[in-house]
Amino acid sequence: MTDINKELEKVKFHIRLIGETIDHRTYPVPSLVIEMDWDSDDLNRAHDIFEKYDTKLQNEEEVNWTYFESELRKIFDIGYQKVKSIILAFFRNHQWTEVCTLYAKSHMCKEFHEIAR
Amino acid sequence: MVLTTITIIGTVLTAIGTGVTLWQASRVKKYRKQIAFDLRKIHLSEIGELLKRAQDEGRKLLTHVQQLNRGKGIIKITESIQGYIDKSLNLLPLSGPDTDVRNQILSVQTQLRDLQNAEDDDVKKQCVSEMHTLIQDSISLCKEMVSNLEIGGEND
Numbered sequence: 395m396t397d398i399n400k401e402l403e404k405v406k407f408h409i410r411l412i413g414e415t416i417d418h419r420t421y422p423v424p425s426l427v428i429e430m431d432w433d434s435d436d437l438n439r440a441h442d443i444f445e446k447y448d449t450k451l452q453n454e455e456e457v458n459w460t461y462f463e464s465e466l467r468k469i470f471d472i473g474y475q476k477v478k479s480i481i482l483a484f485f486r487n488h489q490w491t492e493v494c495t496l497y498a499k500s501h502m503c504k505e506f507h508e509i510a511r
Numbered sequence: 512m513v514l515t516t517i518t519i520i521g522t523v524l525t526a527i528g529t530g531v532t533l534w535q536a537s538r539v540k541k542y543r544k545q546i547a548f549d550l551r552k553i554h555l556s557e558i559g560e561l562l563k564r565a566q567d568e569g570r571k572l573l574t575h576v577q578q579l580n581r582g583k584g585i586i587k588i589t590e591s592i593q594g595y596i597d598k599s600l601n602l603l604p605l606s607g608p609d610t611d612v613r614n615q616i617l618s619v620q621t622q623l624r625d626l627q628n629a630e631d632d633d634v635k636k637q638c639v640s641e642m643h644t645l646i647q648d649s650i651s652l653c654k655e656m657v658s659n660l661e662i663g664g665e666n667d
Contacts, residue, residue, distance in 0.1 A: 489581060
Protein backbone atom coordinates (compact mmCIF):
# COMPACT_ATOMS: atom_id res chain seq x y z
CA MET A 395 0.00 0.00 0.00
CA THR A 396 1.41 3.38 -0.97
CA ASP A 397 1.86 6.23 1.50
CA ILE A 398 -1.02 8.14 -0.09
CA ASN A 399 -3.36 5.19 0.36
CA LYS A 400 -2.24 4.78 3.96
CA GLU A 401 -2.88 8.45 4.63
CA LEU A 402 -6.26 8.20 2.92
CA GLU A 403 -7.24 5.22 5.07
CA LYS A 404 -6.15 7.14 8.16
CA VAL A 405 -8.23 10.18 7.19
CA LYS A 406 -11.24 7.94 6.47
CA PHE A 407 -10.79 6.28 9.85
CA HIS A 408 -10.60 9.69 11.56
CA ILE A 409 -13.75 10.85 9.77
CA ARG A 410 -15.56 7.69 10.88
CA LEU A 411 -14.53 8.46 14.45
CA ILE A 412 -15.67 12.07 14.11
CA GLY A 413 -18.92 10.74 12.64
CA GLU A 414 -19.45 8.78 15.86
CA THR A 415 -19.25 11.99 17.87
CA ILE A 416 -21.80 13.93 15.78
CA ASP A 417 -25.15 14.28 17.49
CA HIS A 418 -27.49 12.81 14.89
CA ARG A 419 -30.46 14.76 16.27
CA THR A 420 -28.73 18.14 16.03
CA TYR A 421 -26.88 17.43 12.77
CA PRO A 422 -28.98 14.68 11.18
CA VAL A 423 -27.90 15.01 7.55
CA PRO A 424 -24.12 15.36 8.11
CA SER A 425 -24.42 12.38 10.44
CA LEU A 426 -26.36 10.43 7.78
CA VAL A 427 -23.81 11.25 5.06
CA ILE A 428 -20.97 9.87 7.17
CA GLU A 429 -22.99 6.85 8.31
CA MET A 430 -23.91 5.99 4.71
CA ASP A 431 -20.43 6.83 3.39
CA TRP A 432 -22.04 9.11 0.81
CA ASP A 433 -20.38 11.71 -1.35
CA SER A 434 -21.98 14.95 -2.53
CA ASP A 435 -23.49 13.24 -5.60
CA ASP A 436 -25.08 10.53 -3.47
CA LEU A 437 -26.75 13.16 -1.31
CA ASN A 438 -27.98 14.93 -4.43
CA ARG A 439 -29.36 11.65 -5.77
CA ALA A 440 -31.32 11.16 -2.55
CA HIS A 441 -32.62 14.73 -2.84
CA ASP A 442 -33.64 14.06 -6.45
CA ILE A 443 -35.83 11.14 -5.38
CA PHE A 444 -37.44 13.15 -2.60
CA GLU A 445 -37.93 16.08 -4.96
CA LYS A 446 -39.58 13.82 -7.53
CA TYR A 447 -42.15 12.60 -4.99
CA ASP A 448 -42.57 16.07 -3.51
CA THR A 449 -43.44 17.36 -6.99
CA LYS A 450 -45.98 14.55 -7.39
CA LEU A 451 -47.57 15.63 -4.11
CA GLN A 452 -47.62 19.30 -5.18
CA ASN A 453 -49.31 18.25 -8.42
CA GLU A 454 -51.78 16.21 -6.40
CA GLU A 455 -50.78 13.02 -8.20
CA GLU A 456 -51.27 9.66 -6.58
CA VAL A 457 -48.09 8.43 -4.88
CA ASN A 458 -47.10 4.83 -4.34
CA TRP A 459 -44.85 4.83 -1.28
CA THR A 460 -43.64 1.31 -1.96
CA TYR A 461 -42.16 2.55 -5.27
CA PHE A 462 -40.56 5.44 -3.41
CA GLU A 463 -38.91 3.04 -0.96
CA SER A 464 -37.84 0.71 -3.79
CA GLU A 465 -36.16 3.59 -5.60
CA LEU A 466 -34.11 4.49 -2.55
CA ARG A 467 -33.21 0.85 -1.90
CA LYS A 468 -32.22 0.25 -5.51
CA ILE A 469 -30.14 3.41 -6.00
CA PHE A 470 -28.18 3.06 -2.78
CA ASP A 471 -28.33 -0.75 -2.51
CA ILE A 472 -29.71 -0.52 1.02
CA GLY A 473 -32.35 -2.20 3.16
CA TYR A 474 -35.44 -0.92 4.94
CA GLN A 475 -33.52 0.12 8.08
CA LYS A 476 -31.30 2.47 6.06
CA VAL A 477 -34.35 3.89 4.30
CA LYS A 478 -35.73 4.70 7.76
CA SER A 479 -32.45 6.47 8.63
CA ILE A 480 -32.71 8.63 5.49
CA ILE A 481 -36.34 9.54 6.20
CA LEU A 482 -35.59 10.43 9.81
CA ALA A 483 -32.50 12.49 8.89
CA PHE A 484 -34.28 14.59 6.29
CA PHE A 485 -37.30 15.07 8.52
CA ARG A 486 -35.17 16.13 11.49
CA ASN A 487 -33.36 18.59 9.22
CA HIS A 488 -36.76 19.98 8.11
CA GLN A 489 -36.18 18.85 4.53
CA TRP A 490 -38.90 17.26 2.37
CA THR A 491 -41.10 17.07 5.45
CA GLU A 492 -44.30 16.29 3.58
CA VAL A 493 -42.73 13.35 1.75
CA CYS A 494 -41.23 12.07 5.01
CA THR A 495 -44.51 12.42 6.89
CA LEU A 496 -46.62 10.64 4.29
CA TYR A 497 -44.07 7.83 3.86
CA ALA A 498 -43.86 7.43 7.65
CA LYS A 499 -47.65 7.24 7.93
CA SER A 500 -47.77 4.56 5.27
CA HIS A 501 -45.01 2.52 6.96
CA MET A 502 -45.71 3.15 10.62
CA CYS A 503 -43.11 1.91 13.12
CA LYS A 504 -41.78 2.99 16.51
CA GLU A 505 -39.05 5.23 15.03
CA PHE A 506 -41.57 7.13 12.94
CA HIS A 507 -43.72 8.19 15.89
CA GLU A 508 -41.88 11.52 16.05
CA ILE A 509 -42.83 12.16 12.43
CA ALA A 510 -46.41 10.97 12.41
CA ARG A 511 -47.56 12.43 15.74
CA MET B 512 -79.01 69.32 72.67
CA VAL B 513 -79.91 65.81 71.54
CA LEU B 514 -80.34 67.05 67.98
CA THR B 515 -76.91 68.67 68.04
CA THR B 516 -75.32 65.48 69.36
CA ILE B 517 -76.99 63.43 66.62
CA THR B 518 -75.78 65.92 64.01
CA ILE B 519 -72.19 65.71 65.34
CA ILE B 520 -72.28 61.90 65.36
CA GLY B 521 -73.72 61.93 61.84
CA THR B 522 -70.99 64.28 60.66
CA VAL B 523 -68.28 62.16 62.28
CA LEU B 524 -69.72 58.98 60.69
CA THR B 525 -69.90 60.69 57.31
CA ALA B 526 -66.29 61.81 57.68
CA ILE B 527 -65.23 58.25 58.63
CA GLY B 528 -67.20 56.89 55.66
CA THR B 529 -65.52 59.36 53.31
CA GLY B 530 -62.13 58.42 54.74
CA VAL B 531 -62.82 54.70 54.22
CA THR B 532 -63.99 55.37 50.64
CA LEU B 533 -60.86 57.39 49.87
CA TRP B 534 -58.68 54.69 51.42
CA GLN B 535 -60.42 52.00 49.36
CA ALA B 536 -60.10 54.11 46.20
CA SER B 537 -56.36 54.51 46.80
CA ARG B 538 -56.05 50.73 47.31
CA VAL B 539 -57.96 50.05 44.10
CA LYS B 540 -55.64 52.44 42.27
CA LYS B 541 -52.63 50.67 43.76
CA TYR B 542 -54.02 47.24 42.75
CA ARG B 543 -54.71 48.46 39.22
CA LYS B 544 -51.17 49.78 38.99
CA GLN B 545 -49.83 46.45 40.29
CA ILE B 546 -51.94 44.47 37.79
CA ALA B 547 -50.71 46.65 34.90
CA PHE B 548 -47.12 46.15 36.11
CA ASP B 549 -47.55 42.36 36.38
CA LEU B 550 -49.23 42.18 32.96
CA ARG B 551 -46.35 44.11 31.38
CA LYS B 552 -43.85 41.70 32.92
CA ILE B 553 -45.87 38.67 31.78
CA HIS B 554 -46.22 40.08 28.25
CA LEU B 555 -42.49 40.80 27.95
CA SER B 556 -41.66 37.27 29.14
CA GLU B 557 -44.20 35.83 26.72
CA ILE B 558 -42.73 37.87 23.85
CA GLY B 559 -39.27 36.54 24.77
CA GLU B 560 -40.59 32.96 24.46
CA LEU B 561 -42.36 33.68 21.15
CA LEU B 562 -39.17 35.18 19.74
CA LYS B 563 -37.18 32.13 20.86
CA ARG B 564 -39.54 29.99 18.79
CA ALA B 565 -39.14 32.38 15.85
CA GLN B 566 -35.38 32.01 16.26
CA ASP B 567 -35.67 28.21 16.25
CA GLU B 568 -37.60 28.42 12.99
CA GLY B 569 -35.01 30.80 11.51
CA ARG B 570 -32.19 28.48 12.57
CA LYS B 571 -33.53 25.91 10.09
CA LEU B 572 -32.32 28.21 7.32
CA LEU B 573 -28.95 29.14 8.79
CA THR B 574 -26.80 26.56 7.04
CA HIS B 575 -24.55 27.67 4.16
CA VAL B 576 -24.36 24.20 2.61
CA GLN B 577 -26.80 24.15 -0.29
CA GLN B 578 -27.59 20.46 0.08
CA LEU B 579 -28.63 20.95 3.68
CA ASN B 580 -31.23 23.49 2.55
CA ARG B 581 -32.66 21.62 -0.39
CA GLY B 582 -36.28 20.64 0.17
CA LYS B 583 -36.83 22.97 3.08
CA GLY B 584 -40.18 24.71 2.92
CA ILE B 585 -38.88 28.29 3.08
CA ILE B 586 -42.40 29.71 2.63
CA LYS B 587 -43.72 27.60 5.49
CA ILE B 588 -40.78 28.60 7.71
CA THR B 589 -41.11 32.33 6.98
CA GLU B 590 -44.88 32.16 7.55
CA SER B 591 -44.25 30.51 10.86
CA ILE B 592 -41.77 33.28 11.85
CA GLN B 593 -44.32 35.90 10.77
CA GLY B 594 -46.88 34.20 13.02
CA TYR B 595 -44.59 34.57 16.05
CA ILE B 596 -43.86 38.21 15.12
CA ASP B 597 -47.59 38.96 14.85
CA LYS B 598 -48.30 37.37 18.23
CA SER B 599 -45.46 39.36 19.80
CA LEU B 600 -46.60 42.67 18.32
CA ASN B 601 -50.18 42.01 19.44
CA LEU B 602 -48.94 41.98 23.02
CA LEU B 603 -47.30 45.40 22.73
CA PRO B 604 -49.07 48.77 22.74
CA LEU B 605 -48.23 51.24 19.95
CA SER B 606 -46.62 53.64 22.40
CA GLY B 607 -45.38 53.48 25.96
CA PRO B 608 -42.35 52.18 27.82
CA ASP B 609 -41.91 49.12 25.57
CA THR B 610 -41.52 51.03 22.30
CA ASP B 611 -37.89 49.87 22.02
CA VAL B 612 -38.98 46.22 22.00
CA ARG B 613 -41.69 46.98 19.45
CA ASN B 614 -39.25 48.79 17.14
CA GLN B 615 -36.74 45.95 17.48
CA ILE B 616 -39.40 43.40 16.48
CA LEU B 617 -40.44 45.60 13.56
CA SER B 618 -36.79 45.49 12.38
CA VAL B 619 -37.01 41.67 12.47
CA GLN B 620 -40.16 41.90 10.38
CA THR B 621 -38.45 44.16 7.81
CA GLN B 622 -35.59 41.65 7.53
CA LEU B 623 -38.12 38.84 7.10
CA ARG B 624 -39.77 40.79 4.24
CA ASP B 625 -36.35 41.21 2.60
CA LEU B 626 -35.80 37.46 2.91
CA GLN B 627 -39.21 36.70 1.39
CA ASN B 628 -38.54 39.05 -1.52
CA ALA B 629 -34.93 37.96 -2.13
CA GLU B 630 -34.21 35.81 -5.15
CA ASP B 631 -30.45 35.51 -4.98
CA ASP B 632 -29.19 32.76 -2.64
CA ASP B 633 -26.39 34.94 -1.22
CA VAL B 634 -28.87 37.72 -0.40
CA LYS B 635 -31.13 35.15 1.28
CA LYS B 636 -28.22 33.86 3.40
CA GLN B 637 -27.39 37.44 4.41
CA CYS B 638 -31.03 38.13 5.36
CA VAL B 639 -31.29 34.93 7.41
CA SER B 640 -28.09 35.73 9.26
CA GLU B 641 -29.12 39.34 9.99
CA MET B 642 -32.61 38.28 11.03
CA HIS B 643 -31.11 35.75 13.45
CA THR B 644 -29.00 38.50 15.06
CA LEU B 645 -31.98 40.88 15.30
CA ILE B 646 -34.15 38.22 16.94
CA GLN B 647 -31.35 37.45 19.38
CA ASP B 648 -31.10 41.18 20.25
CA SER B 649 -34.87 41.35 20.75
CA ILE B 650 -34.80 38.36 23.12
CA SER B 651 -31.96 39.97 25.08
CA LEU B 652 -33.86 43.29 25.24
CA CYS B 653 -36.97 41.53 26.61
CA LYS B 654 -34.88 39.74 29.24
CA GLU B 655 -33.17 42.98 30.21
CA MET B 656 -36.47 44.83 30.57
CA VAL B 657 -38.05 42.07 32.67
CA SER B 658 -34.96 42.03 34.83
CA ASN B 659 -35.07 45.83 35.23
CA LEU B 660 -38.74 45.64 36.18
CA GLU B 661 -38.02 43.01 38.81
CA ILE B 662 -35.15 45.02 40.27
CA GLY B 663 -37.08 48.31 40.10
CA GLY B 664 -40.23 46.68 41.48
CA GLU B 665 -42.56 49.28 39.99
CA ASN B 666 -44.10 50.29 36.73
CA ASP B 667 -42.09 53.02 34.98
